[in-house]
Amino acid sequence: MTPITGSANPGPGAQVPAPPPGGVAQPGAGSADSVETSLFEMRRKLYPRAVTGFLATQRVLLVVLTQVAFYGTAWLEWNGRQAVLFDLAARKFYILGFVFWPQDFIFLTGILVISALSLFLFTAVAGRLWCGYACPQTVYTELFMWIERKVEGDRMARMRLDAGPLSGRKLGLKATKHALWLLLAFWTGFTFVGYFTPIRELGGALLSLSLGPWETFWMLFYGFATWGNAGFMREQVCKYMCPYARFQSVMFDADTLIVTYDQARGEPRGSRNRSAMRRAAYLDADQKVDPVNPVDPGVNPTVVPGAAPTADPKAGLGDCVDCGICVQVCPTGIDIRNGLQYECIGCGACADGCNKVMEKMGYPRGLIRYSTENALAGKYDDRAIVRHLARPRTLLYAALLGVVSAAVLAGLVLRTPLKVNVMRDRANLVRELEDGRLENVYRLQIMNTREAERSFTIVARGLEGVELVVNEPQPIRVGSADARTVTLELRADPKAVKPGSTPVQLRIEATDDPRVYRDEKTVFIRR
């Protein structure tokens, strides 16, 4: 079982004990007095070090991809309107060629189910991919940190700046940073609102300072939330607020890919002389160790009897040089060497950072890498991880995902761009005509969900001898993506209808396409 609160459970082989919970004073062993400890800790500001590498590149690609999509899509046009627009006031939701009405809510449900199942599947396969690469919290933090780095410099420079006294330079840098942050944040808020109010009109209103009160509020609110979350809250959102963070862990199993530190190879950690190590042809010695069946954790693998040279410059140490890079690059401020922790968003920055160090040291890469609990425990080779992807849990998630996606897709393709409501008049059940026939009154709401005007004919079926009177000239023309209400009457001879209610159907059919029709059921009532 994977401990989600790994920091409480550092796992076997960790030589350094888990760090004490931040901010809590650890009472000295010899102290006689009781110790006052705060139940509310001050946040320790993090200065994540910039990192490059394969995983970092993937993240940058995803940041660019998602943000180009977010900032750009709002400006796309389709058929003379905004391509993606959620018009709440008119209750119409435009997505490319589709117009969704509130009645299409089922598709939103479908998309949410697909999203949830995708999350389950990806989490079961490779852990918190969403958190590490695609979550807006990560993406915007990434963007904000990039601006911070460009303005204030990398980790050390930022720490020095914050520790230093207030100066003109410090003030200038901070002001520049916040100006850029706020610019990006409010551009984000503007884009967000632009999905609900046509963004070009919104831009015009912004320039002429004639925004509506709600547009202004949401723009400022979303902008402020972006600035606060990505600039200040950062990892605290993941640690204290995000429900995903907590429940994703239950989708982990021992075959889930996680960013993890190879205890067996790394411990005991310690700093060493690099040139000395090179001379000792460390690599040869290391390769004699069976990676599949490492020796007891905690015991230096290189001192397996007969395998290690006697004059080993590692002096009984593992591959971890204890440089601390993995901690410095971590956006949540944890030490991956303590094992899997709930704070870990699975971004892999530590893996990239460590690989760089390993290369410099001349050690093999992957001391911190994507691996699984079972592979790490030596139950199978790292190369066999892929084979363990197919397991009941992932297959079930994938199958469900496939079925729901297919159903939603089929529903989208096959849907009829016509919706109809029939409402019988309930106050006047039946009317008697001069000629003795009975009359029932109905209201018919015809919703043409296609983005083009269409004409419809109405026919009554299912009741012998019934006469349909529509109080509008047929065919009924309904505007593009519009609804129209018409009143109509059904008339029947009382002798031809049994007492009580008789089912009857109204067929509403498009004049230009006989495949577009609806049969609405209603009843004819005879006293």
Added chain:
Amino acid sequence: MDDFLYSGVGIAIALVSVVSIIGCAVFLWANTTRKLAPGDSVGTTGHVWDGDLAEWNNPLPRWWMYLFYITIAFGLVYLALYPGSAAWGGLLGWSSSGQLAQESQRWDARYAAMYSTYLAQPIPVVARDPAAREMGQRLFLAYCSQCHGSDAGGSKGFPNLRDGDWIWGGTPEQIVESIGGGRMAMMPPQVESIGEQNVKAVANHVRSLSGLAHDPALAAQGKVKFDQICVACHGMDAKGNQALGAPNLTDKIWLYGNSEDTIVETITKGRAGMMPAQAEFLGAGKVHLLSAYVWGLSQSARK
């Protein structure tokens, strides 16, 4: 509140609210730090799941505590500004009914511009405007269709509005008056003045007026009584009187039904038709649009 509870309840509620809020603050302040015995540490909560799953008893972030204090301050400010404590109306003088009145006023002002355009036009002109007709239909479906039917075809006791026949008159002005001021139609019970034995005869005479099947002997007998009593409202020619809302009895249109039994019932027990006044409820603009819609319906029926 005071209608069904003793007047001190407001003060009691205010007291409970304020004491609770301050109590929360005191509780929070008293629990911000904790004394640990020597050698003790915060450690884990002591709960273990699935064999090895433990939970740190880590402190909450400091800003979280500030959020609590902010909430408390918010609560006190809210109680001061708004009538949250029942004993105290609040510094802002806000009330839900006040807000409703304010919003209605705002929306009325917004619609007034639209309505004033139509109000300035005579009803026949408005009736020809497709946009006004559409608005009229929506208003009709919302306010009128419950009695008159979605198609304005009426039902028993509720007149058909599109047949070109009018009880109270069909000029635009008369329709505005009917909708805005309402109508109170009163056919008094006539069983005493006519005499119970003559009611059936009068009913036969009434049926004969519009050419319905009747007993000629009875009808002739009934005509005597009709000319004495009914003519007062329905007129010598039985064509009714729109000033009184007395319907024309010679046409084929029957508000309550034309069977002999129904007519007997009408004469015996009388009828009281009631169109409620809408002017105050809907306002002149909506009444004008509705009048145009209804007038337009009857015009197309006449064609």
